Amino acid sequence: MVPDLLTRKVNKFQIAAQLKQQGIYPYFRPLEMNYGTEVIISGRKVLMFGSNSYLGLTHHPKVKEAARFALEHYGSGCSGSRFLNGNSRLHEELEEELAEFTGKEAAIVFSTGYQTNLGVVATLTGRNDCILLDEMDHASIIEGARLSFSNLRKYGHNNMNDLEAQLQSSKCSHVKLIVSDGVFSMEGDIVKLKELVALAEKYHAMVMLDDAHSLGVLGKYGDGTAAHFNLTDKVDLIMGTFSKSLASLGGFVAGRADVINYLKHHARSLIFSASIPPAAAGAALGALRVLKNESERVTKLWENTWYMKYALKQMGFDLGKTETPIIPIFVRNDMLTFQFASKLLDEGIFVNPVVSPAVPADSSLIRLSLMATHTIEQMDIAIEKISSVAKQLGILAAPEISLYQ
Ligand code: PMP
Numbered sequence: 001m002v003p004d005l006l007t008r009k010v011n012k013f014q015i016a017a018q019l020k021q022q023g024i025y026p027y028f029r030p031l032e033m034n035y036g037t038e039v040i041i042s043g044r045k046v047l048m049f050g051s052n053s054y055l056g057l058t059h060h061p062k063v064k065e066a067a068r069f070a071l072e073h074y075g076s077g078c079s080g081s082r083f084l085n086g087n088s089r090l091h092e093e094l095e096e097e098l099a100e101f102t103g104k105e106a107a108i109v110f111s112t113g114y115q116t117n118l119g120v121v122a123t124l125t126g127r128n129d130c131i132l133l134d135e136m137d138h139a140s141i142i143e144g145a146r147l148s149f150s151n152l153r154k155y156g157h158n159n160m161n162d163l164e165a166q167l168q169s170s171k172c173s174h175v176k177l178i179v180s181d182g183v184f185s186m187e188g189d190i191v192k193l194k195e196l197v198a199l200a201e202k203y204h205a206m207v208m209l210d211d212a213h214s215l216g217v218l219g220k221y222g223d224g225t226a227a228h229f230n231l232t233d234k235v236d237l238i239m240g241t242f243s244k245s246l247a248s249l250g251g252f253v254a255g256r257a258d259v260i261n262y263l264k265h266h267a268r269s270l271i272f273s274a275s276i277p278p279a280a281a282g283a284a285l286g287a288l289r290v291l292k293n294e295s296e297r298v299t300k301l302w303e304n305t306w307y308m309k310y311a312l313k314q315m316g317f318d319l320g321k322t323e324t325p326i327i328p329i330f331v332r333n334d335m336l337t338f339q340f341a342s343k344l345l346d347e348g349i350f351v352n353p354v355v356s357p358a359v360p361a362d363s364s365l366i367r368l369s370l371m372a373t374h375t376i377e378q379m380d381i382a383i384e385k386i387s388s389v390a391k392q393l394g395i396l397a398a399p400e401i402s403l404y405q
Helices: 005-012 015-021 061-074 089-102 113-124 139-148 160-169 193-202 257-266 278-293 296-314 334-346 376-392
Strands: 038-041 044-048 106-110 130-134 151-155 176-181 206-210 237-241 251-255 326-330 352-354 365-369
Touching (some): 089 237, 089 251, 089 278, 106 257, 113 139, 113 176, 113 237, 113 251, 113 257, 130 139, 151 160, 176 193, 193 206, 251 257, 278 296, 296 326, 296 376, 334 352, 334 365, 334 376
Parallel strands (some): 130 151, 130 176, 176 206, 206 237
Antiparallel strands (some): 038 044, 106 251, 237 251, 326 365
């Protein structure tokens, strides 16, 4: 009998079953209700500290109204690719406003952020070209680089000496494209953009930033990493997603009009995939307008970030190099990380465990993401629960009890 290779392959994967058996499986948790900072899981109210909705706009009345308006006027789906029948005036309005917001000539909307990176990176580079990636860049950038068949070089995380060494030794006759996350999604640190663009100029490379976690977060108006560093003119392409601050689903890239036009007619993940539904485009447009008109939300997000970070640091947690509302608490042990996240959920706090291979095995962590809509009371509850569970698990040393107190 021919051995069933597929059965052998899938049966080798046991970790999910083991975690379920131990009652600490953390993935695909169904939310029964979602009210933003509060959700219902297994009939219980849980405080959400694991969402990417940094500005808390998924429940904003104007965003919901914009989605409803789009649904009413354009229907529930576009039934095709933007390239042919699936385009609408709404998608184009969104592109015009995104280009203006990011300070670029033009923008193009894809169906997800993942497809945006895949399409942009694979379309702009080819066999004789070179792509330089930070080793912590998002998976979709790496997939795009693989699809392009170009010479792929990874440099050490935010290590500009290594980037320079790679630029020096790369023998590219054509395009050199440096792609970096603006805010790194696992550990919350920010790209060293000043040094990166200086190297790009010196070695005649193009720069693309993934602003998935930067829009609505960095920059005075939440306008992203390049704006934060006042380097918009030095960054060729700014990519973003609607699935985080912009409270919807979809992605975009903004840049020079001729480059965007080329992408529009060549990016396969755009041309061969249906466009985002009207309600998603409407919600993203609504959220972008709220962001432009209510930039105090960005300020509130940062106030919350500082409050939480200060409290956790005071308690002695290892928060790594975070500079943003993404707050990692390093546990540095995969199993303990799963237990930490699971016990916190039992206590009514939702956080995300991040283990290998997403991070090296000695860097596993739980990740908290702050929202502008978290209240001080909610943060205080989370701080208290995180501290008590960490002590129970030995992640944080319990205070010594003096007999003479
Ligand atoms: N880039 C980064 C840095 C991300 O974190 C993500 C989402 N996790 C994406 C791209 C993909 O975006 P989307 O969810 O819209 O596909």
